[in-house]
Amino acid sequence: MSIARSSLVVGLSSVVSRLLGFARDVLLAAALGAGPAADAFFAAFRIPNLLRRMLGEGGLHPAIVPALTGVPDARKRAGEILGGAGLVVLAATAVAELGAGALVLLAGPGLARHPETLALATDYTRLLLPLVASVALAAALGAVLAAWRHFAAAALSGLILNGALIAALLAPAPSGLERATWLAIAASLGGVLQLAVLALAAPRAIPGLRWRLPALHGLRAGRLLARAVAAAVTSAAIHVFVFAGAQVASFMPSGLSWLHYAERLAQLPTSLVAVLAGIVLLPEMAARAVAGDRPGLLALQNDALHLALLVACPAAAGLALLADPIAGILFERGAFGAADRAGTAAALIGLAPLVPIAAAGKVLAQTLYATGTLRPAVIATLAGFAVALGGGAVLAPAFGIGGVALAVSAGALLHGGLIALALRARGLWQGAGLTARTAxxxxxxxxxxxxxxxxxxxxxxxALALAFFCTAGALVYIGAVVFCGAIPGDWRRLVRKRPGARAAS
Known part of the structure; x- marks a missing residue:
């Protein structure tokens, strides 16, 4: 029961965080628009935001939680992990401050053609690096808390960053500071506050927990680090593909900004599938995998895939059909003009296929995680990154930002296909009936x-017509789902409590 409650808190916090992030970007569009300052800010914000999604959304849990489960010196080992993470993060931050310009070129190599924008982005990156350090340490603390079944503090503290940015956008910038500079400072302050909340919560939740100089060495430390990197990268695969697209978009004026705004819209429906996976799917799949119930595992995988597509397909169609009015009504104000509306709409159309593809990939990846397999997911993520990067470079000259976004969707498609092949090779794929459901x-x-x-x-x-389109479309879709027989008859398996299930001690 306690795990269910904690999972619900995590899931609801994730949804609220996405909504706050969306509100933040509506305000960012009005404040910065999509010009050179906006491109510089988003180039600088791209790496911190990617790492925040990789680490702050449970990316370290598959590596740290098993290392602290069922061991007699768990508190001591947790302290060593935190101490080691602190040393690594401080050293990496110092190096990054010196090489901030190289980091910017990694996120947006096209900025090399625009020295003034590059210089701005470098300054913003240096201001944002405390955010990166705070997020990394907060992620390690969150994973340690999860090992003791404490989830609420980490989940709720994740709302602080977006809250800080929204507050900074609503308040006037201090005298003498440009708006983007003020936002970069506010983001880092939000990250430090998030870390402080977790640092205060951890000793209370885990009595005796103390940060220690790391004693981990040899193969044990190497395995933990390798697993942490693999888990973080694969858990944020879609964000990795968007990062690849951003590298290509950086060669286009305002391309980084257009892709950023479109991605935020596409991420709203996929976050709902992520909540389903986090609340219900992975714990149930892991339990069935441990029990050796392969038929039950496959049935649950297919049911979850069906439900994920049931949510994601209409969302993708709506985003593609209404891309222009959505971009205009939500963003076109202040510094965000008609050309920015057209660019954001083109990117949104290219990212629309990403919604069901990402949903399916998210579900299928849970089967690999449940069986303790990470290597195929890493290979699939790297392959998807290569397609998103190479495909974007090929399509951009002909189709502009829309081609870059379409390449991101193609990378996600390859990622999902490779995971499906890996499942088939392990006897964890059962396509019978799935084609008819999808049809x-x-x-x-x-x-x-x-x-x-x-x-x-x-x-x-x-705005009123857009709301009407969405409402009417949802009602028509519900009726069509019933008419076409698309409702899974055994959906209750996804939410039914497993007999005898209990939290691990």
Missing amino acids: RIGAATALMALAVRLLEALLPAS
């Missing part, structure tokens, strides 16, 4: 898309 969802989505297109032709674009 029914596709038919329901097509009926919804037709209704939305007809309504869009009849009504002029406005």
Whole structure:
């Protein structure tokens, strides 16, 4: 029961964090628009944000939690892990401060053509590096707390960063500071505050926990580090592909900004699938894998995949059909002009296929995690990165930012396909009935898309009309799902408590 409650807190916090992030970006669009200052800020923010998603959303848990489970000196080992993380983070931050310009070129190599923007991005990066250090240490603390079944502090503290940025956007910048500079400072202050909250919560939740000089050495430390890196990279695979796309987009004026705004919109529906995986799917899959219940594991995988596509497919269709009014109504104000609206809409159309593809990949990856297998997920992530980067470079000259976004979706497609092949090779894939289920969802989505297109032709674009399109589309989709028989008849398996399930001691 306590695990269920904690998982619910984590899931709801994730949704709230996404919504706060979306509100933050609406305000950012009005404050910065999509010009050189915005490109510089987003180039500087890209690496901290990627690391925050890789580490702060449970990326270190698969590495640290097993290392602290069932060992007699768990508190001592936890202190050593925290102490070692502190030393590594401090050293890496010092090096990064010296090489901030190289980091910026890694995130946006195209900025080398624009020395003024590059110089701005380098300054912002130096201001944001305390955020990176804070996020990394907060992630390690969160994983240690999770080993003792304490989740709430880490989940709720993750809301602080977006809250700090929203507060900074709503308040005037201090005298003498440019808006983007003030935002970079506010982001780092938010990260430090998040770390402080966890640092105060950890000793209370785990009596006797003390930061120690690391005594880990040899193969044990090497394995832990390798597993931590693998878990962090694979858990944020979609963000890694967007990072690849951003490298190509950096060669386009305002490309980084357009891709950033479009990505935030595409991430809203995929976060719902991430919540499903975090709350229900992985614990149940792990329990069935440990029990040797392979038929039950496969049935649960297919049910979850069906439910994920049931949510993601209409969301993708809606984003593609309504990309222009969405970009205009949500962002077109202040410094964000008509050209920025068109660029963001083009990127959103290219990212729309990413929504169901990412949802399917997220579900399938849980099966690998449940069975303790990380290598295929790492290979799939690296391959997807290569396709997103290379495909973006090939498509950008002809299709602009839309081609870059489409390459990101193609990278995610390869990632999901390779994971499916890895599951098949291990006897963990059962496609019987899945094609028919997917076809029914596709038919329901097509009926919804037709209704939305007809309504869009009849009504002029406005905020009220957009809300009406979304509401009417959702109602049509629900009816179409029932008509097409796309509701999984055994969906209760996804939420039913497993008999005898209990938290690990």
